[in-house]
Amino acid sequence: MEIINQLVANGLVIGLTYTLFALGVTLIFGILGMINFAHGEFYMLGAFGSYILQQELGLNYFQSGIVTIVIICLIAWLIEKFTLRSLLATDHLNSLLATFGLSIVLLNLVAIAYGTTPRQISSPFNGVVHIGNVFITQQKIVVVLLGIVVIVLLNLFIKHSHLGKLMRAVSQNSMGAMVSGISIKRIYSFTFIFGVSLATLAGILIGPTTYVTPTMGTSVMLKGFVIVILGGLGSVPGAIIGGMLLGFVETGASSLVGNSWKDIIGYVILILVLLVRPQGIFGFQRRSQ
Amino acid sequence: MRKRILTTLMLVLVLILGACAQSSNGTGKNESGNIKIGAVLPLTGPAALYGQQTLDGAKLAAKMINDDGGILKGRKITLLTEDDQSKPELGVTKFKKLIESDKVDAITGGVNSSVNMATKDVAKNKLLNVVTVSKAPEIMSDRDSFRFRLNSTNDMDGKAFHKFMAEQLKPKTVAVIAENTDYGQAELKALKKNWSGNDNPKIVATEFFDLAETDFTNPLTKLKSANADALYVVGAAIEINSAIFKQAHQLGFNNTMKLLAPGNINSKMVELAGEGAEGIISADLYQNTIDNEMNKEFVAAFEKEYNRKPEKMEMLGFESIWFVAKAMDKAGSSTDYKAISKALESEDWKSPRGDLKFEDGQALGEVIPLTVKGGKVIPYQQ
Numbered sequence: 001m002e003i004i005n006q007l008v009a010n011g012l013v014i015g016l017t018y019t020l021f022a023l024g025v026t027l028i029f030g031i032l033g034m035i036n037f038a039h040g041e042f043y044m045l046g047a048f049g050s051y052i053l054q055q056e057l058g059l060n061y062f063q064s065g066i067v068t069i070v071i072i073c074l075i076a077w078l079i080e081k082f083t084l085r086s087l088l089a090t091d092h093l094n095s096l097l098a099t100f101g102l103s104i105v106l107l108n109l110v111a112i113a114y115g116t117t118p119r120q121i122s123s124p125f126n127g128v129v130h131i132g133n134v135f136i137t138q139q140k141i142v143v144v145l146l147g148i149v150v151i152v153l154l155n156l157f158i159k160h161s162h163l164g165k166l167m168r169a170v171s172q173n174s175m176g177a178m179v180s181g182i183s184i185k186r187i188y189s190f191t192f193i194f195g196v197s198l199a200t201l202a203g204i205l206i207g208p209t210t211y212v213t214p215t216m217g218t219s220v221m222l223k224g225f226v227i228v229i230l231g232g233l234g235s236v237p238g239a240i241i242g243g244m245l246l247g248f249v250e251t252g253a254s255s256l257v258g259n260s261w262k263d264i265i266g267y268v269i270l271i272l273v274l275l276v277r278p279q280g281i282f283g284f285q286r287r288s289q
Numbered sequence: 290m291r292k293r294i295l296t297t298l299m300l301v302l303v304l305i306l307g308a309c310a311q312s313s314n315g316t317g318k319n320e321s322g323n324i325k326i327g328a329v330l331p332l333t334g335p336a337a338l339y340g341q342q343t344l345d346g347a348k349l350a351a352k353m354i355n356d357d358g359g360i361l362k363g364r365k366i367t368l369l370t371e372d373d374q375s376k377p378e379l380g381v382t383k384f385k386k387l388i389e390s391d392k393v394d395a396i397t398g399g400v401n402s403s404v405n406m407a408t409k410d411v412a413k414n415k416l417l418n419v420v421t422v423s424k425a426p427e428i429m430s431d432r433d434s435f436r437f438r439l440n441s442t443n444d445m446d447g448k449a450f451h452k453f454m455a456e457q458l459k460p461k462t463v464a465v466i467a468e469n470t471d472y473g474q475a476e477l478k479a480l481k482k483n484w485s486g487n488d489n490p491k492i493v494a495t496e497f498f499d500l501a502e503t504d505f506t507n508p509l510t511k512l513k514s515a516n517a518d519a520l521y522v523v524g525a526a527i528e529i530n531s532a533i534f535k536q537a538h539q540l541g542f543n544n545t546m547k548l549l550a551p552g553n554i555n556s557k558m559v560e561l562a563g564e565g566a567e568g569i570i571s572a573d574l575y576q577n578t579i580d581n582e583m584n585k586e587f588v589a590a591f592e593k594e595y596n597r598k599p600e601k602m603e604m605l606g607f608e609s610i611w612f613v614a615k616a617m618d619k620a621g622s623s624t625d626y627k628a629i630s631k632a633l634e635s636e637d638w639k640s641p642r643g644d645l646k647f648e649d650g651q652a653l654g655e656v657i658p659l660t661v662k663g664g665k666v667i668p669y670q671q
Contacts, residue, residue, distance in 0.1 A: 003514045006540075010506045017504075117338065118528035120561055128539045135541045210503040211528040211561060219501035254507035260469050260497040262507070 005134045007255050013140045015247020016147035017206050021220055022227040022239040023154065024198035030171045030234030031191040032088060034095045038103040039224060040217025042196045045072055046203025047212045048110055051121045061123045065204040069197055076196035080189050088188060103217075111214040118211035125208070139208045146205060150198070151240055158236060167191060171234065230270050232283025241281055245269075323367040324360070324623045326351070326613055327387035328606075329380055329398040329408070330421075332372040339400045339602050343421055344370060346606025347397065349587075349594055354611070360618040366610065369393060375400070377407035384411040394623045397609040399423045400602075409436060417626050421609045422602065424552075429651055435626045437633060437650045439605050439612075441574055446551035446656050447476060450572045451483040453658055455490055457671065458570065460519035460546050462493045464512040466505070466533060467523035469497040476523045476550055493517050500526065505536050513537075519546035525553055531561035538565030546570065551656045555600055559661050570669055572656035575604045575642045578667060579657070584641040604641050608652075612638060 021043060028036045049068035053059045059067065079102065087095040125138035158164040169177040170187045178184050203217075210216070227246055231238025246266055253265040273281060328347050331340035351366040359365040369391055371383035380399075387393045388411065395417035399405040402425035412418035413433045420428055420438040429438055454460070465480070467473035477495065484490055494515035496508035512520065520537060524530045530553060537547070549571035559566040577588050577598045587607060591599040599607070612633065619636065620628035638645045646653045658669035 003510055006510045007507070010510060013506075014504060115338075116335070117557070118531070118561060128541075130541070135539060137539050210532060213528060216503070219503075251507050255511050258496065259508035259511070260499070263499070 002133055003255070005132060007251050009131075009134050009136050011248040011251035012244075013136070013144060013247075014251060015244035016144050017202070017243075018223055018227055018247055019240050019243030020143070020147050020150060020202040020205065021199060022224045022231070022243050023150070023236065024195035024202075025224045026228045026231070026234055026236060026239040027198070028192060028195040029228065030236070031167055032084075032095075032188050034084075034088065034092060034099070035225075036192075036195065037096065037099040037221070038106060039195070039199050040219075040221030041103045041106040042072060042076070042199040042217070043203040043206075043220055044110065044212075044214060044217035045075075045106065046200035047121060047207030047216065048114070048203075048214070049200070050204050050207065051119050051212050052114070054122060061121070061208075065201075068204060069200050072200040073193050073197050076193045077189065080192045084192065085185065085188070103221075107214050107217070114214070116214055118213050120211060121204075121208045123208035137209065139205075143205050143209070150201070154236065163190070226266065226270055229280055230273055232280030235280065235282040238280055238282030320361075320623060321364070323365050324395075324614070324617065325367050325369055325391060325393040326610060327369045327371065327384075327391065327393040327396040327398070328421075328609070329371045329373050329383045329387065329396065329404075331375040331400050331404075332370070334374040334376070336375045336400045339422065340372075342600065342602035343398070343400060343606035343609075345595055346591070346599060346603035346608075347421075347610045348606075349591055349603075350607045350610035350614070352594070353590060354614050360614050361621070361623060364623070366614055368610065373398075373401075373404050375404065377401075377403050380404035380408045381411055384408045388412065388415060394617075395419065395613045395629075397421055397613065402428060412436070417613060417629055419609050419613055421605050429649065432650055434630050434650075437612075437630075437647060437652070439608050439652045439654075441552075441652070441654045441656065443472065443476065443552070444479065445654075446572065446574075447479045448483060449656050450551040450658075451480055453572065454519075454521075454548060454570075455484060455488075457658070458519070458546065458548070460490050460517070460548075462515075462517040463490045463519045463521050463548075464494040464496075464515050464517035465492055465521045465523065466496045466498065466508055466512060468525065468529070469499055470525075472525060473497065473523050480521070490519070498524075498529075500529065502529075503532060505533050506540060509533070509537050509540050509542070513540055513542060517545065519548050521548040521550070523550040527555065527558045528561065531558045531566070534562040534569060535565035538562075552601075554659055554661075554666055556598075556666060559664060559666060563664075566661045566664070569661045570658065571660075572658045572669075573601055574654045574656055575601045576657065576659055576666060576668060577604075579642060581639075581641075581643055583639050584643075587641040599641075608640055608645075611640075 025036060025039050046068055049071060050064040053064035053067055083098055084095055087098050123139055125142050127138045129136050129138060129141060158168060166182050166187055169182060170184055174184055227242035228239055231242030249266055249269055250262040253262040330344055331337055347368060351368045354360060355365045369387060371387060373380035373383055387396055396412055397419040399420045400422040402423040405420050405423040405428045409428060416435060418436045422440050424440055424442050426442045426444060465477060467477050494512050496512055498505060498508060520542060522530060522533050534547060547569045549569050551572040554571040554573055588599060616629045616632040617623045619632040622628055634647050642654060659666050660669040
């Protein structure tokens with residue numbers, strides 16, 4: 001079967017795309033104990049931001065990407081400071097609803113301001129590379145390479161850096177962390193902004209492979225959920241394995257059974273995993289607090 | 290408290306009196322003064338772009354007719370627009386408002402079939418109702434003689450284009466990628482039916498996609514391995530069609546004939562798909578380079594007014610007002626709907642898209658084959 005190489009390449013690209021997105025969701029859940037429903041909208045803002053900066057200020061792909069991440073981080077910081085921080089102390093449902101509302105507000109603000117016509121981010125990586133009988137766009141190669149770099153750096157950061165250790169401490173036992181003098185609020189704030197910046201980066205990287213619309217985050221968010229639940233809520237290796245697994249399962253289902261079956265098969269696998277391991281592949285039971 | 294009740298009662302009384310006065314005073318429809326034509330279109334919401342494009346065409350027609358001295362011995366056209374937001378229930382409210390309180394002489398518009406399905410009975414047997422864009426065949430069933438439709442149905446488009454593909458383009462094998470919706474399923478079913486004979490092209494592979502998808506490399510990889518002569522794309526969304534053609538190009542579909550289901554080709558899609566759009570063959574009711582006098586005049590007037598070239602929606606909007614006015618002129622009345630309908634049905638009309646006839650209210654527009662060359666949509670020539 002000569003298409004097998006192409007399918008492996010497709011699966012790798014889709015898997016890393018999903019992983020890049022899911023990492024932020026899982027990080028924020030792992031530390032803040034909250035699902036960020038607006039994660040898809042930050043992904044959309046990443047793509048939209050770089051498009052707007054390219055159009056309005058004439059920045060190139062790299063400049064617009066960096067400026068977008070800075071701006072979105074600022075917005076995330078404000079949101080965290082003025083809404084989530086006080087809500088996190090109350091029932092978890094409140095912060096969950098707040099991010100859900102945030103997602104609706106962000107999506108519609110962009111739709112009102114810029115309309116729903118699809119747009120395109122220009123990127124210098126617009127060529128196509130042929131490797132044997134495999135066709136892959138340069139942008140997708142960038143997604144794969146940068147995706148791997150982000151995964152490696154994130155793991156090193158969490159395992160070895162001081163901040164990473166603090167994050168793990170808060171994740172494992174927030175009360176204990178607080179007692180030993182860690183400022184939980186700061187860690188919450190940092191994690192939220194860090195998670196959002198990962199979503200933004202994903203939007204900037206993946207944006208040029210498709211079109212930019214205000215609703216582009218909604219369907220990605222759904223996949224993000226599936227991956228994070230599959231891999232285990234709050235687990236970084238879980239998001240990586242879950243993302244890659246879903247990417248390859250979808251590719252396999254699409255080519256072996258039919259494209260319209262790929263979501264069904266993906267969700268059936270999710271249900272099967274949850275039946276055997278309700279906490280997800282890499283999930284752990286949180287210590288009751 | 291008492292005072293408040295009294296005031297409320299007074300207010301209600303005044304309102305009722307006012308309403309009575311208006312209805313007894315209201316002139317209703319008459320054969321003098323401006324002719325009021327209502328246009329109910331989605332001006333906000335998901336189909337806002339199409340609604341606005343249609344409205345631009347309608348406004349231009351009213352302006353051109355008025356600048357030319359109006360119809361029926363100098364009566365001018367007044368266009369009353371209402372926004373249905375693509376919602377059937379809102380469409381009904383707006384229809385009622387235009388008919389009962391604004392007392393329009395004719396009503397036009399409709400982009401979403403669901404809206405026209407709901408509004409058709411509101412106007413039934415009351416006044417001229419020209420359905421502008423909506424495509425569902427059922428809109429014209431159970432018809433009074435005052436209901437007309439300008440756009441063609443998917444069945445009409447499909448039949449003509451399937452025949453064109455089989456007889457002119459002659460691919461031996463075709464791979465189909467279609468949206469997993471009523472439209473996508475129906476188009477594929479019609480294609481299979483119209484190509485049932487032995488000498489027709491063979492459909493060797495079919496893939497469906499979901500409207501939420503953005504990456505089509507997997508289904509396209511599979512279709513590519515079928516090695517068909519042609520790839521037939523059935524999709525209505527601009528961003529999806531352009532993504533499919535772009536990604537097919539990136540996957541090396543270069544020697545495959547690129548076909549797109551009729552009615553879906555437009556300049557925005559071609560612009561987004563870039564190189565991937567080059568050589569697409571499709572068909573549509575209208576294209577702004579059609580060579581006839583009326584089209585030249587229409588395109589020039591449109592460009593002057595809006596600084597862009599008109600496409601199908603603008604042309605249909607233009608026709609909706611133009612035909613209504615011209616038929617009233619012909620019938621010598623703005624309210625004798627029997628005469629106006631008869632005038633519409635009995636004439637060979639000139640339109641920017643060419644000569645046009647109505648049969649049982651349906652405009653018998655034929656799709657013309659189109660192709661993409663140098664990033665532009667142009668009529669297809671062998």
